[in-house]
Amino acid sequence: MLDSKIPAGKLEEKWVDYKGHCKLVNPANKRKMEVIIVGTGLAGASAAAAMGELGYKVKAFCFQDSPRRAHSIAAQGGINAAKNYQNDGDSVFRLFYDTIKGGDYRAREANVHRLAEVSANIIDQCVAQGVPFAREYGGLLSNRSFGGTQVQRTFYAAGQTGQQLLIGAYQALERQVALGNVTMYSRHEMLDVVKIDGKAKGIIARNLITGELEKHFGHAVLLCTGGYGNVFYLSTNAMGSNVTAAWKAHKQGAYFANPCFTQIHPTCIPVSGDHQSKLTLMSESLRNDGRIWVPKTKGEPRKSIDIPEEERDYYLERRYPAFGNLVPRDVASRAAKERCDAGYGVGTSKQAVYLDFAAAIERYGKIEVSKQGLKDVTAEHIIAMGKEVVKEKYGNLFDMYAKITGENPYEVPMRIYPAVHYTMGGLWVDYELQTNVQGLYALGEANFSDHGANRLGASALMQGLADGYFVAPYTVGNNLADEIYNAAIPTTHPAFEAAAKAVADRIASLKNINGKQSVESFHKRLGKIIWDKCGMARNKEGLTQAIAEVQALKKEFWSDVRVPGEINEYNPELDKANRVADFIELGELMCIDALNREESCGGHFREEYQTPEGEALRDDENFMYVAAWENKGDHEWQLHKEELKYDVIKPSQRNYK
Amino acid sequence: MAHNNLNLKLKVWRQKNANTTGAFVKYDVNDISDEMSFLEMLDVLNEKLIVTGEEPIAFDHDCREGICGMCSLYIDGKPHGPWQANTTCQLHMRAFKDGDTITIEPWRSNAFPIVKDLTVDRGAFDRIIQAGGYISVNTGNAVDGNSLPIEKAKADASFAAAMCIGCGACVAACKNSSAMLFLSAKVSHLALLPQGEPERKSRVLNMVAQMDKEGFGSCTNTGACEAACPKEISIANIARLNKEYLGASLTAE
Numbered sequence: 001m002l003d004s005k006i007p008a009g010k011l012e013e014k015w016v017d018y019k020g021h022c023k024l025v026n027p028a029n030k031r032k033m034e035v036i037i038v039g040t041g042l043a044g045a046s047a048a049a050a051m052g053e054l055g056y057k058v059k060a061f062c063f064q065d066s067p068r069r070a071h072s073i074a075a076q077g078g079i080n081a082a083k084n085y086q087n088d089g090d091s092v093f094r095l096f097y098d099t100i101k102g103g104d105y106r107a108r109e110a111n112v113h114r115l116a117e118v119s120a121n122i123i124d125q126c127v128a129q130g131v132p133f134a135r136e137y138g139g140l141l142s143n144r145s146f147g148g149t150q151v152q153r154t155f156y157a158a159g160q161t162g163q164q165l166l167i168g169a170y171q172a173l174e175r176q177v178a179l180g181n182v183t184m185y186s187r188h189e190m191l192d193v194v195k196i197d198g199k200a201k202g203i204i205a206r207n208l209i210t211g212e213l214e215k216h217f218g219h220a221v222l223l224c225t226g227g228y229g230n231v232f233y234l235s236t237n238a239m240g241s242n243v244t245a246a247w248k249a250h251k252q253g254a255y256f257a258n259p260c261f262t263q264i265h266p267t268c269i270p271v272s273g274d275h276q277s278k279l280t281l282m283s284e285s286l287r288n289d290g291r292i293w294v295p296k297t298k299g300e301p302r303k304s305i306d307i308p309e310e311e312r313d314y315y316l317e318r319r320y321p322a323f324g325n326l327v328p329r330d331v332a333s334r335a336a337k338e339r340c341d342a343g344y345g346v347g348t349s350k351q352a353v354y355l356d357f358a359a360a361i362e363r364y365g366k367i368e369v370s371k372q373g374l375k376d377v378t379a380e381h382i383i384a385m386g387k388e389v390v391k392e393k394y395g396n397l398f399d400m401y402a403k404i405t406g407e408n409p410y411e412v413p414m415r416i417y418p419a420v421h422y423t424m425g426g427l428w429v430d431y432e433l434q435t436n437v438q439g440l441y442a443l444g445e446a447n448f449s450d451h452g453a454n455r456l457g458a459s460a461l462m463q464g465l466a467d468g469y470f471v472a473p474y475t476v477g478n479n480l481a482d483e484i485y486n487a488a489i490p491t492t493h494p495a496f497e498a499a500a501k502a503v504a505d506r507i508a509s510l511k512n513i514n515g516k517q518s519v520e521s522f523h524k525r526l527g528k529i530i531w532d533k534c535g536m537a538r539n540k541e542g543l544t545q546a547i548a549e550v551q552a553l554k555k556e557f558w559s560d561v562r563v564p565g566e567i568n569e570y571n572p573e574l575d576k577a578n579r580v581a582d583f584i585e586l587g588e589l590m591c592i593d594a595l596n597r598e599e600s601c602g603g604h605f606r607e608e609y610q611t612p613e614g615e616a617l618r619d620d621e622n623f624m625y626v627a628a629w630e631n632k633g634d635h636e637w638q639l640h641k642e643e644l645k646y647d648v649i650k651p652s653q654r655n656y657k
Numbered sequence: 658m659a660h661n662n663l664n665l666k667l668k669v670w671r672q673k674n675a676n677t678t679g680a681f682v683k684y685d686v687n688d689i690s691d692e693m694s695f696l697e698m699l700d701v702l703n704e705k706l707i708v709t710g711e712e713p714i715a716f717d718h719d720c721r722e723g724i725c726g727m728c729s730l731y732i733d734g735k736p737h738g739p740w741q742a743n744t745t746c747q748l749h750m751r752a753f754k755d756g757d758t759i760t761i762e763p764w765r766s767n768a769f770p771i772v773k774d775l776t777v778d779r780g781a782f783d784r785i786i787q788a789g790g791y792i793s794v795n796t797g798n799a800v801d802g803n804s805l806p807i808e809k810a811k812a813d814a815s816f817a818a819a820m821c822i823g824c825g826a827c828v829a830a831c832k833n834s835s836a837m838l839f840l841s842a843k844v845s846h847l848a849l850l851p852q853g854e855p856e857r858k859s860r861v862l863n864m865v866a867q868m869d870k871e872g873f874g875s876c877t878n879t880g881a882c883e884a885a886c887p888k889e890i891s892i893a894n895i896a897r898l899n900k901e902y903l904g905a906s907l908t909a910e
Contacts, residue, residue, distance in 0.1 A: 050796040065717060066783050068823055069725040085803060124799035130792045130852045132816035139806025157816055163724055164819060171791035178787040186780070209772060238719040272692045273660075277700055278721045400723065403740070403747045404694075469796045518707040520700070564712050569674065570773045572715055573707065 002255075002628055002642040005430040006110040011648050012092075015114040018431075022474055023481035030055035033480050034488055036203055036218030038190045038245050040067030042162070042461055043444025044224030045169035046468025052176030054473055056480075059216055060173065060182055061205055063189045063240055063575070068170040071226060071238040072464060075162025076283035076397065077146060078154035079126075079461040081119040086143055090151040092116045097649060099459060102148040102328050103424070103452020104602035104618065105651035106258070106626075108644065110431060111449045118470040119462055123155055125469055129168040133157050145288050146457035148328035148656075154458045159283050159397045165461055169468070188214070189575060190245040193221060193252045193440060194499045200252075200440035201489055202496060204503045208575060211568040213500050215491035219483045220439050220476050223249060224468065227423035227445040229262065231583045231590065232535070233527020235420035236268060236281040242579040243586050246427050246446050254435040255628035255640060257428035257448035259586065260594035263455055263603050264536050265421030266292075266332035269404050269414075270352040279419040280404055282355065282397055284457040287325045289360035289390070290414070292316050292332070294353050298343040304354055304413045315339055323656040330454040330603045330616075331656060333418035337536050338614065340417070347415045356413035361386035418536060422460060424451040424603065425593075428628040428642070432475035433467060436628075439483075441476060443467035448626065453602025510577050511567055515560030519577045522557050526550065526580070526587055534591050539607040543595040550588045551635060557584060589629060589637060596639065599623045611653075620651055663689045663750060666758040667702070669714055675770050681760075695738060695748040696721060696728065716775040723747040723887065726822030729829070730775055731762040736826035736885040744824065744887040764825050766834035768872045779825050781871040782839060788867035789860035790843045792852050811849050818845035820888045827882035827890075833874030838882035840868050841898035842890045848901055858905035865902055 007014045025033060033056050037048045040062040048060040062070060082095040095116040100107055123141070127133065133155050134142040143152040157164040176182040187208040194202040194215070202217040228243035229235040250256045267282045293312045300307065315335055317324045327335075336353050339345065346352050365386030369377050387410050391398065401409045427435050427442035429449055434441050444464040451459065533546035557580070565571040600609040600616035601623070609617045626642040664687045672679025686702050693701070696718050703713035719727040723744040730745045732738035738748045753759065761775065769777040819842070827838035844861050847853035853860070876895060883892040 046796075053795045064719060064725070064727060065779055066823065068783075069719055069727045071720060071725070074720045074722055074724050083802070121797075121799070123802045125794075125796055127802040127805065128792070128794045128799035128852060130815075130847050130850050132812050132819050132846065132850065133802075134816075135807055135809045135812045137809050139808055139812075140803045157819075160724065160820065163822075164816070167819065171786060172794075172796075174783060174786045175791040175793060177783075184783070186783075236722075238725060239721060240719050273690055275690060275693045275697045275701065277694070277697050280722045399742070400747065403723075403743065403749065406749070406751055473796070516708065518704055520704060562707055564707055564710075570715060570776065573713060 002428070002436070002626070002640050003430070004108060004642055005432060006108070007431065011109060011113050014110050015117055019474055022478040025477050025481050025484060027055050029484045031057065033057065033483065034059065034218045035476065036216055036221045037061070037224060038203065038222065039070065039224035039226060039446070040170070040173065041070035041072035041224060041226055041444065042166055042169055042464030043446070043468045044070070044222070045166065045173045046465050047222055047224060047443055047472050048182050049169060049172035049176055050469050050473045051476070052173070052179070052181035055181065058176070058182040059185065059218065061185045061188045061190060063187065063208060065186055067173060067184060067186065068167060070166065071241050072166045072461070073163045074238065075461050076159045076281060077285035078144065078156035078161045078458040079122065079165060080146065080153050080456070080458040081123045081155060081462065082116055082153060083120050083123060085141060086152045088151045090153050094151065095119060095153065098149045099450070099456055100452065100649050101654060102456040103454055104616065104654055105452065105620070105624070105646065106261070106601055106644065107450055107452030109646060109648060114471065115450050115463060115466050118466045121470055122462060122465045126165060126168050129172060131157065131164050131168040133164070144285055145326060147284055147287060147326045147332070148456040154285070156285065159285070159394055162461060165465065169465070189578070190248065191503045191578065192248045192499045194496050195252055195437065196489060196493065196495045199438040202491065204499050209570050211566070211571065213503055215496040215500055217489050217491055219480055219486070220441065222441045222443055222472060222476065223427065223446050224443045225446045227426065228583070228586055229420045229423050231526065231587050232420040232531050233523050234271065234276060234279050234531070236265060236279050239278060242582070244579050244582045246442065247582040247586055249427060249435065249437070249440060250631055252437060253630070254437045254440060255428035255630050256425070256589060257626050257628045258425035258593065259590045259629070260534065260597060260604050261424035261453050261602065262420060263329055263422040263424060264333045264418045265329055266336055266418050267355060267416045268419035268421070269401060270347060270349060270417040280400060281419070281421060282401060282414060282416055284329070286355060286394060286397065289393070290325065290355040290357050291359055292325055292353055292355055294339045294344040294346060300346070304346070313344070320656045327656045328454055328456060333536060334605060336418055352415040352417045354413035355416045357390060357409065358413070361390055364389035422455055424448065424453060424455055428626065432478065433472055434475070434479065439479070441472065443472055453604055507567055507574070507578070510561070510581065511563050511574065513559065513561050513563070515562050517560050517562060519561060519563065519573060519580050522553065522561060523580045523583065526553055526584055529553070530587050530590065534594050537605050537607050538594050540595065543591045546591045547588055547595070550584060550591065554584045554588070557581065588635065592637060593627055593629065596627060597623055615653070618653070660690050660692045661755070663691060663753060663755045665689060665753065665756070668758065668760045669775070670762045671714070671774050672771055674773055679771070689750055691750045693750045694721065694746060695732070695750065696746050698750055714775065715773040718746055721746040724822060726824040729764050729777065729824060729826070731764060731829055733760050736764070736829040737887055742887060742889050764829040766828045766873070768834060768836070769825060769828065779823070781873070782823050782825065784871065785836065785840060785864055785867050786843065789856065789863040790847070792847060793856060805851060807851060815846050815849040818842045818849070818890065818894055821890050822888055824887065826885045826887060828873065830881040830885035831874065832879065832881070833877060835876045835882070836868050836871070836873040837876040837895050837898065838886060838890055838892065840864055841894035844898050844901055845894040848897065857901070858908065861898065861901045861905050
């Protein structure tokens with residue numbers, strides 16, 4: 001059994017006690033301690049800024065041309081915080097409870113409670129930085145609802161919350177760059193972790209402009225490199241989002257936890273053809289106001305707006321009256337798949353359902369009429385006013401939809417379908433966010449710790465900033481306090497030389513294959529295997545086949561991939577080859593994990609394990625554990641278990657009815 | 658939706674690196690669905706180039722949903738192509754007709770040196786932010802978020818400026834390669850909020866100084882930047898910037 005080092009004491013006192021007793025590093029020593037941070041999304045940028053402010057010597061890395069581009073920027077809907085500004089019964093406990101329940105009782109109580117505790121600080125910090133959150137006319141912060149909760153605790157900035165939060169963190173980071181506390185390495189990709197005496201002591205990074213391999217020492221290495229959704233090829237992730245840094249850490253001994261826990265988001269723009277390179281999310285916040293439906297008739301030939309109200313099946317409202325359109329993502333996604341598989345899907349592909357704003361537009365129009373005290377208003381005028389309100393709330397999302405599909409969502413319902421969006425699994429970390437490799441940490445989506453088997457909407461931004469601003473600065477410091485006796489190790493140390501050579505050899509062998517197929521074509525084939533057999537529904541037979549198929553794909557990749565260009569130059573195809581090679585290995589582990597977990601929970605739905613109503617059927621007796629996998633060589637992994645103990649919440653079957 | 662296939666001719670700027678001269682190279686791309694995005698059309702071309710042993714075209718892109726600001730491209734003489742309020746990654750092939758010739762160039766500005774083909778270095782923007790594009794508040798010092806009410810109109814105006822994605826289209830559109838729209842968006846975002854007040858003067862002075870150092874040109878108010886901006890950042894921000902700059906210059910100690 002793995003030890004997650006959860007402090008003793010009452011749940012609500014653990015973090016307070018930890019902070020009161022953890023070791024500190026004095027300011028003079030902080031200046032001598034070097035910290036490497038890989039990735040500059042919400043977790044990485046906030047950690048780099050916060051650690052820089054404390055006085056550590058920080059080196060931050062990102063593969064994009066600027067830290068401001070990390071994919072946190074694309075998060076749309078919002079960030080949760082237990083502020084209870086709405087006086088609707090919210091509290092730290094309730095946010096904690098909703099998150100544990102939403103995660104289908106596969107997350108750690110202590111971590112999640114800490115997350116809920118610091119959530120309020122995040123909002124305060126962001127406001128102080130000048131993040132322009134949405135406000136009410138009285139000048140105070142506005143909230144909206146998200147899935148899996150019955151309170152309004154989501155703070156937002158139109159449909160660009162991630163952008164505004166990341167720019168806040170990016171500006172804090174650039175301030176530290178200007179002050180000389182952080183050195184920024186853009187267009188750099190981490191290609192290995194360097195270990196000395198079993199501890200992480202640095203990284204090998206490739207300068208993506210020159211192709212040069214660089215050796216960087218750090219007393220601690222923090223991986224804030226996001227999730228691995230792009231293993232599916234098609235996902236809402238950015239094109240460059242990848243698992244490479246986390247996977248290299250895994251190959252160096254860090255356990256990879258719950259890799260099969262992936263989140264399929266219910267409201268994305270459907271696939272339009274084979275050429276598709278990525279999928280675009282339509283924010284969960286749209287489910288505040290949009291109603292999801294399919295026709296009651298199979299193969300309905302009429303256009304959406306010609307189908308009368310009584311012939312529409314608002315299946316989420318029908319199946320889950322208490323939460324309606326705001327059920328958690330895994331539940332909403334499966335319900336959409338169920339309707340489409342049963343033949344009720346819409347659009348040319350029949351793999352889509354409607355997300356309809358007509359009712360909301362009318363409702364908002366009427367509110368405007370009464371607010372402005374208007375009399376004798378025509379129906380058209382009401383609709384026009386309603387559209388204006390909807391435009392203010394979701395304008396950028398509606399525009400995005402119109403550009404991609406060529407349809408006007410103010411006039412006709414959106415067509416949506418589930419798509420890969422987030423990965424709950426990730427590097428195994430203890431309470432301090434440290435992996436089982438000493439000195440190596442994982443923050444944000446890159447770790448596994450807070451969302452169990454399903455993440456609630458608006459909680460990813462919360463976790464990224466919680467880890468970076470408020471958790472890592474304490475927990476990393478606690479361990480660095482023991483490192484003050486250890487001077488920086490020169491990168492001429494044989495461990496650095498050996499690691500750099502191994503990376504160079506691998507790049508050379510990729511380049512020298514000189515085969516016939518592009519990296520992209522392999523990535524597409526991998527994605528199809530994983531989506532078909534380890535996607536929204538999984539079964540033993542499919543997963544067993546998928547493992548064999550991925551193994552065969554790996555062999556083919558390493559004998560027939562074509563990487564054009566040179567090694568020592570800007571070469572995006574080479575970058576991609578490095579990443580896809582790692583995705584293929586991860587794909588195998590995901591299927592192994594999904595096969596091992598003989599239960600359904602959250603986003604992991606094994607067809608063999610479901611209730612008569614088709615809901616996920618957990619097996620708490622046998623699977624209430626974190627599956628942490630240790631790499632033992634090619635195609636070989638050993639399972640380690642971390643038992644999940646629920647001291648405060650009593651696990652039950654999730655009920656959103 | 659029904660879709661059509663297009664056959665197109667491309668003229669693409671190819672340049673090995675910053676130290677070599679570049680040239681236009683012509684390519685034919687056929688059977689392009691008008692449902693594809695512009696970058697997916699380039700993906701199709703690159704796939705063809707790779708399997709035939711040629712070097713694919715390098716271009717920057719990441720989120721492909723119009724928010725990260727990584728994509729660029731000067732398409733038929735317009736930054737981000739023909740659609741208004743749009744990024745290249747959101748441009749779809751519906752915008753073109755069968756038989757069209759499309760010219761694709763990188764951003765053109767001395768302050769954005771070419772890395773390869775269509776990829777440029779926009780590090781200058783980060784350095785402008787480093788000069789003062791932030792509020793100096795260390796983590797953990799914040800008071801309750803609602804202790805500072807902000808007039809909704811001001812918060813909205815600040816947000817409208819903060820929407821800038823830092824893509825550089827404004828610079829590429831400007832005949833002088835001025836970065837004034839980018840800079841003014843950041844200055845406005847922070848100057849419109851009470852949190853930005855303490856550093857208001859030093860911020861604008863330092864950021865303008867850094868912009869000049871980076872080699873961006875002057876603003877002559879042609880408005881080309883506003884027309885090209887994918888996020889419709891208003892040129893009124895430049896007026897605000899000038900006011901802020903003048904006020905700060907006159908009252909600086």
